[in-house]
Amino acid sequence: MRRLRRVVVAVLRRVAPSVRRFRSLVSRSASQPPTIEPGAQPISWPGGPLSPALRTILVELSVPPARASDQALVGYISHPLGVIEVDWRLDLFPNTVVPILETARPDVLVIDASAALAGSPWAGSGSEIDPKRTWDLVEAIRTCRRLEIPTVFRWDVPTHRVPMLRRVAETCDVVVAAEPGLGSDQLPLLPHQDAAGDEALQLGRLTGVGKLAGIGGGGS
């Protein structure tokens, strides 16, 4: 499984540029480069950090137990009704996303657009309602860049429901759609079987993004 992990990471890294090229070909709106560049000097959010005592407790509550060396770990930013079910899924929440990413070092970060909808701790990050929460999401992606953790953004709701995420998604390594037409035009598909949203998406299917270059005529 360690090999699988290496393969996943390698595939995601390999496929990301081609997916970006693909998107720029099919979408008029993809001409803007990602705004977050590795090494860019981030500004801090006003209001100060979380109380250290509280942060310590929250991290302790969230870090998964030690995993076997051959098991891949998926970091997941999702709605509570999110669909990916894997043995080694690490749910990530706004207050602790950065320290948890740094501590647990998942093999890949998956962000569902629906995480920004109501009924989620990430609610408001897709609109003007909660810029701080959008910022938390950006910080998560920035952290993954720094730690070389591949990021996958998955459009599972229409962009107009979470308009602020359009540009955030552009900063991820891979952007996919759960259904045709979600996100921008003709994104590669990473669907789930149950449109209601509670069918498991297995890790094997997730790592299937390695096949994206062949989907929908995109890629090289």
Place this chain on the structure above:
Amino acid sequence: MTEARVSVVVYSPANMNAIDGSSVWVQTVTLALAEVPTVDVSLLLSHEVVSGRLLDPLISHPGVNVVDPFSEGWKRGLTSLSVDEAAGILAGKLPADVVVVRGSAAARRLANEPSLQGKLWPYLTDIPQHVLDLDAASRDLFREVMAASPLILCQTEELRTFLEGCHPEVAGKGWLLPPTIPEGVQPNHLSAPSKTDLRLCYSGKFARLWNTYEMCDLPARLSERGIDAGLTMVGDKINRDPDRPEYVGKMKSRLEKSPGVDWVGGVSRERSIELMSQAHVGLSWRSPELDDSLELSTKLLEYCAAGTPPLLNRTEMHERVFGSDYPLFVSTEEDVIDSLVDLAGDPDLYATALRSISDIARAYTLESTAARLASLVDGQFPHVLRDPDPEFDVEVGGEAPDLVEALNRSPTLSVRHEPTNAGDHHVIRIRARPTSSDAGSHHLVYLPFGGDGADSPGTNDTIVVPGSSTKRQLVSGFDVDAERVVTIPEPVDEADTQRAKTGNARFHIAWFVSASTGSGEIEQVAELIGQLRRHDPRLILFLADDGIDDYSSLLRSGLLELLEQAGPGGVVFEGRPFGLSGWLRKIGFVISFQADPDSRTATAMASGAVPVILREPEEESWYGDRWSHGSIAGMADHVISLARDGTAWSRDSESARVEAAAIFGRDAVAERWLSLIRTLA
């Protein structure tokens, strides 16, 4: 400041000789300010006058003073005024109580002018409107501009919420000033379009993201579907596109040569609206890249005023304005074609679209903008509304800005605030003296935090506390005569809280804590959130504090147990939300375990968050009985039932909003204070 008048100068570097968004805004805001009875308005021009298209209505308006620094001889040589020169004029030759300034560079320069401190009302659009664009420079901009500005004008609720959520300096200072359509526009009632007659219109700039290039294809593409369509293109400004240098030439060629397209060029705003009214459909279909815009297109509103339903992208903002069932939302070019084909063959669909837009324009008239500005001026300059012969002179000693704001709402009170003339901490001393008699002053002591200052009052002073449990505490704990204690709630700025909730806010529960929140309350919340989360994982507790640096004591008091009860993701720590009213837009419930509302809980209720209160049935409270529960299970049942039923939640939300305004609103609280002072007199 002249007596009971407020002088306002409008300034923008925009060229009033050209018609664009900035200059049109300057014109309409100036005209709206001229309609405010208590305002004297001047417009400081920044360019020499060469065209009267926008300026003539201002120059001929008896209520507007157009100040032309070129004809005044204040400016020689070049044909435009620099911002530095404008700052000099505003600081010297043209003094004002308020300077309405548009544009971030201009606002920043004026903010550094000592004599303009506290006088700026900035309106900024050239600012970051996405967190990815925030940088140190934008932070500095807001820090500097807001230090000199008591408020900031925002075109939409979306922009206000965003700015207040990003910049602590803006929090609580955002004022809505929606776009304005000209006066006198009457909708033109055309017969429904048909396959042989479909008239389209676009008015505005020509730019890549505005899809104007693609629009020129529409008549030809519709012709392929059997529709005889014509498109009138209005405007003369073709934006350059740095990524596509050939864009300007190609766009111009399209406008000139596309079959079925009639390019009329640049015209006056009135003529533009007239051309819109001669079309069946207005085009406002844009690139999805603009879907996260926080601004509302004035053109959209002009289409509505002209009686021409616009075709536009589906966004949350557009759904708020047009309704989610508006039939002409589109996203792709294929959607546009399909919608127009449908419209040409279905008169009922056209009638539905017309009905949808019939009332929209009314909220954006010059009259409604003037009313907003009048309310703003009245709030900022309470003396303009004050009765020339006030009933009482009132002096408020101590840090009580909210109370002073509320008392200022009463025209018969002449209020003087002496923040440094305080007694002990948390003790507000109030002296009220009737102006019509020689009777002496009446002394009151306001204790917003109850017993903290209970030993301070003089023997005969009337004591005011915010609630009955505070009163009980005072009477039993400090041996104060109950007859001397009056309850008046803390005031809430209900106007600021009137902001639309987000969809499905009913899954979000607010709880306000402080470092002194006790273990008993934390245990109760743990039990409550545990019950709620077991029922529905979408019920999230958003915990806001009042600036706690160290949560150690709360963790020792049971917060850890609460986190475990809530489970992963069940609690989000928000710190101290610096844009409280904006933050409350996502909150559907507020929980409290105190019979006396604290100001944040009352503010949440005024915003439409349904209060869920645990209190003994016999306990007196400002909260109505319908919001109160005798047990945690009762609280949980209530939340669960409303979370399940969006209609029921909306009904209760509106009731909470109305009830809170009637009890905690500034006018209501001012009325209680006035009654009390009269009683004492």
